[in-house]
Each structure stands twice: as structure tokens, then as C-alpha cells.
Amino acid sequence: MATHKKPENLVRVLPLEGLPATTAAPKLSAEQHRDMFRSMLRIRMLDEKMMLLQRQGRIAFFGPSAGQEAAIVGSGSVARAEDWIFPALREAGVALHRGFPLEQYFGQLFGNVLDPQKGRQQPMHFSSGAVHYVSLSSPIATQLPQAVGAAYAAKLRGDGTVIFAYLGDGATSEHDFHSALNFASVWKAPVLFLCQNNGWAISVPFEKQTASDGIAIKASAYGMPGIAVDGNDVLAVRATTQMAMDRALRGEGPVLLEFVTWRRGGHSSSDDPTRYRDEDQIPPWVLVDPLQRYRDYLRSANIVNVADEQIIVTELQSAMDAALAIAENADRPSMDTLFTDVYAAVPPHLQRQMDSAGQDTTGRAEGAFPL
Numbered sequence: 001m002a003t004h005k006k007p008e009n010l011v012r013v014l015p016l017e018g019l020p021a022t023t024a025a026p027k028l029s030a031e032q033h034r035d036m037f038r039s040m041l042r043i044r045m046l047d048e049k050m051m052l053l054q055r056q057g058r059i060a061f062f063g064p065s066a067g068q069e070a071a072i073v074g075s076g077s078v079a080r081a082e083d084w085i086f087p088a089l090r091e092a093g094v095a096l097h098r099g100f101p102l103e104q105y106f107g108q109l110f111g112n113v114l115d116p117q118k119g120r121q122q123p124m125h126f127s128s129g130a131v132h133y134v135s136l137s138s139p140i141a142t143q144l145p146q147a148v149g150a151a152y153a154a155k156l157r158g159d160g161t162v163i164f165a166y167l168g169d170g171a172t173s174e175h176d177f178h179s180a181l182n183f184a185s186v187w188k189a190p191v192l193f194l195c196q197n198n199g200w201a202i203s204v205p206f207e208k209q210t211a212s213d214g215i216a217i218k219a220s221a222y223g224m225p226g227i228a229v230d231g232n233d234v235l236a237v238r239a240t241t242q243m244a245m246d247r248a249l250r251g252e253g254p255v256l257l258e259f260v261t262w263r264r265g266g267h268s269s270s271d272d273p274t275r276y277r278d279e280d281q282i283p284p285w286v287l288v289d290p291l292q293r294y295r296d297y298l299r300s301a302n303i304v305n306v307a308d309e310q311i312i313v314t315e316l317q318s319a320m321d322a323a324l325a326i327a328e329n330a331d332r333p334s335m336d337t338l339f340t341d342v343y344a345a346v347p348p349h350l351q352r353q354m355d356s357a358g359q360d361t362t363g364r365a366e367g368a369f370p371l
């Protein structure tokens, strides 16, 4: 399966099956390491829990990201509070790392009052102004020109904000990807293009997506650096993202980073990858667990030992259980929220609909809109 670059050609910090590091470890405090490890564990634990909830019919839809924890956390943890995240489907772990509360995360999946968007979006479209996390765009790659616009605006304002624009390998076949890279580079906009190349776009394998030797190489056509990184190596992801960030802050414009990783699960809870993916053909190195690689490093550096990890897991578990219990029992958004958040003053025609919506005579459950 020619889905991936050879592992020896990728930037690496954590050694992999005899392949040495190609770059130095980023300088991080023990606390930063623990925060990153915690966020990676949280993604893995939520993934398992949410897929179970979906199978039990308690939530409608979920997009798993197991196996991609290093690419998600290694990059997202570089963003500062003032920066903005324009995600694709699998970066909710970045929002959580930035402090997005679990109650709101679950509330979004249930579509209830705890959801900052009041249940108006499809599940997985998390968004929060508080943590500067824009909703993912369902139409693939449309977030990229939007991210460039936000970055260009930041440049004009001169406020030092950097935009983190995430995409999958499949998004690189969309025209929006090319327009975005072109304008970002011409304008030297402070935007990082962070591509999680997980080998698949639903059932389309990478070799059918492009004839290029990977994605990073596409950057040169637009006059920006492109770097292919071992996306299962959280420290390589962190180091390269920091380099790109520093470059953006110097006013030198965008970088395209390709994090080569692997989608372990289905595309979503609606997908069955066994129908199109031959598990025997998977390049073995992409299956080396990113969590285990980081764990080995943290153990050898005496940063997180077995007992420390147990404490982190227990804390995460109780935080998840408590937030889920609250979120699952929260009310649905009230009817009037259908009409709010768009106009400062509700116009008369909407006001009339709002008034009549309150007088539902269809006999449906309270709160259901009379369609």
C-alpha cells in the first residue's frame, strides 16, 4: 500500500523501530509534558467512551481520532490563548486541551442547553469563542480560505495572532486548499496549515488522492516551506509546529506541515472500514501507538511514572463521568433559541414566528418544533 512516505524520510524526535531521531527534542517543562500526555490520554479515553455511547443509541454520531493523538496534541499545544483554531473533523482534542469544558463537549454531542451552539449544529461541530475554536466546516477544506482571511485580518491589525488551520489528506484535492495556500503565501499571512495525513479520506486511500510524493511537497508550488513529519511522534509534531509558529511570528508567512499518521478506526460511527480496507496491508510503523511512544519517553525521562499515569487516568475518568452525568440529563434548548443570536433586534416577521412557535398544537413533545 503506497499510502505513506517511507518512515525514514520523516522528521522524528522519538526513535522508531531502529530509526534514529532526526531533530532535537523541543525544550518543554515537565508540566508541559504532563499536560500534553493528559490531553492525549483524554482523546483516547473519550474515543472509546463516545463510540460505546453511539452504539448504545445515546448519541447520534461520532468521529473518532484514536491513533492521531500525537498529531492533534503536539500541534494544538503550540497555540497560545490569543491564537485561533480552524479545525477539520478530528481536532476536538485541541479544544479540550485549550480548556473547552467537558460538559460543553458532551452537550454538543447531545445537542442540548450545555452546547454553546444550542443544538443547532451537527454532532462533532464543536465551537467555542472562549477557547478560540471555530466550528469545523462540513464541506471539506472550506475552513482553509476562511482561516487565511482571519490570518490576513490579524496581519492588518498587527495583533500577533496566529491561525492554526487543520485539514485532512482528502482536503488537499479541494480547490479551497490551493486558493488558501496561494493567498496565504502571497500575503505572508500568519497561518499554519496542519495536515493530518491519516492515509484515508473515508474509503479513498492516499494513493488515489494524489500522485505527489506526499502532501508537504505541494507547499513549494506556493512558495512556502513544507515539512513531512512523523505524525505519531508528539515531540516531532510539537517541534515542527513551534518552528512554523516562530516563522509566522517573524512575519515570514505560512508553512505546510504534513503529519503522517493513521486513522485506526472508521471514518465515523457510520462507517465500516472492513468493507474497503485490508488490515494486513497496513504499513506496520504507522500502527506503533503514539501514546506508547510518548509514554516510553516520559518514563525514561522520569517525568511520568506508572503511578503518575494511574492518577491522571483516574482524574480524567472521574471528570468524564461527572460531566457526562450532568450533560446527559440537561434539557433541550428552548424553542426561542431558534430565533436568537442572529439579529441584535429580532425583526417583526421572525418575532411573529417566534410567538407562534410557542403555541405548538401538534401534540408533539414539548420543545419539538412544529414542522
Ligand SMILES: Cc1ncc(C[n+]2csc(CCOP(=O)(O)OP(=O)(O)O)c2C)c(N)n1
Binding pocket: 088, 089, 090, 138, 139, 140, 167, 168, 169, 170, 171, 172, 198, 200, 201, 202, 263, 267
Ligand atoms: C466538499 C465535500 N465533499 C465530500 C464530503 C464528504 N466527506 C466528509 S469527510 C470526507 C473525507 C475527508 O478526508 P480527509 O480530508 O482525509 O479527513 P479525515 O476524515 O481523514 O480526517 C468526505 C469526502 C464533504 N463533507 N465535503
Ligand SMILES: [Mg+2]
Binding pocket: 168, 169, 170, 196, 197, 198, 199, 200, 201, 202
Ligand atoms: Mg484523511
